[in-house]
Amino acid sequence: MSSANEGSTATPMRTGEEVPVDALRAWLSQALPALVPAGSALGVAQFPAGFSNLTYRVSVDDEHGARSYVLRRPPRGVTGGVAHDMAREYGILAALHPLGVPVPRPLVRCDDAAVIGAPFYLMEHVSGTIVRGTLPDEMHADREALPSRLRALSETVVNTMVQLHRVPVADGPLAALGRPDGYVRRQVEGWTKRWHAARTSDVPSLDRLVTWLDANQPSTSDVCLVHNDFKLDNLVLSPDLSQVRAILDWEMATIGDPLMDLGTTLAYWVGPHDNPIFRSLGLGVTAMTGAFSRDDVVQAYAVASKRDVGLVDFYMAFGFFKVAIIAQQIYARYQQGLTADARFASLGAVVEALGEQGARVAAERR
Structure with missing residues (x-):
């Protein structure tokens, strides 16, 4: 989950989060x-x-x-x-x-x-538009054109990720960013440890998912720059949504498996039939008519990147697991009184829904 940035409306600082x-x-x-x-x-x-x-x-x-x-x-x-x-x-x-x-x-x-x-x-500060739960008001003026614009936006998101995965990382400062050997294994182990460290209650679906991920790890598909939190609201777009002006929130970026990036994007790509609580993450635009489905995202990525995505279900299940743990870590801080942000009070239910979705992917595509 990302921090808000350019294109968002800034408000007075929250209590306990003031900057002197x-x-x-x-x-x-x-x-x-x-x-x-x-x-x-x-x-x-x-x-x-x-x-x-x-x-x-x-x-x-x-x-x-x-x-x-x-x-x-x-x-x-x-x-x-x-x-x-x-x-x-x-x-x-x-x-x-x-x-x-x-x-x-x-x-x-x-x-x-x-x-x-x-x-x-x-x-x-990069000026532009950040799309979260809804589209800008002016985009609704021409309702007939809206589905085609959402499809074009979906294509832009996927193509931007593909271009990102082509950034040279063999030498220079990016080369030391991560250790690609054993990347998938370390990710599964690392996020499992984070889950145990941050859990505030039992979530059986996440425990089942841990077992499945551990038993079904593929070998690394390729090596590239991985953003690790690549999603729609981490992009600053031009007002007509046709161009990406900036990619935000690089705190988890590393060198690793590109399909792990794709899996995270799929977890954040809310579909029309997903649990409605996913909309509380502020990412409902992808569920609108015209936007890519998750399957569309996978197919478009495969065509543009020329990568084999046959094992994408593992990466998508892992994506739901990772996003659930990110939400759980934030929820744990809220439970400990380290933040007063009222939005975090409902994250426990979000964690359960994400765990159930990930376990469903694992069970259905085994």
């Missing part, structure tokens, strides 16, 4: 004096729709005019882990931006948690 504005201004005026001169008026608002790392709009206003940047930091209660490593995420953006990959340009990072209470980094 004066301390941030003082640090930025030293680190980025050309962008944030001393004496600039600084405003901070929070992008509220995300579930993981916290994301803020930083607005600067001085004699040169008004402009905005984006700040990322880990959530409260998290003290480690790759997904919340700001230096790692910043380094990924710094490696990808010169390659022409559509990512926000990273500007500066701060490893000193004393400045605002956690490490953070600042990146450029």
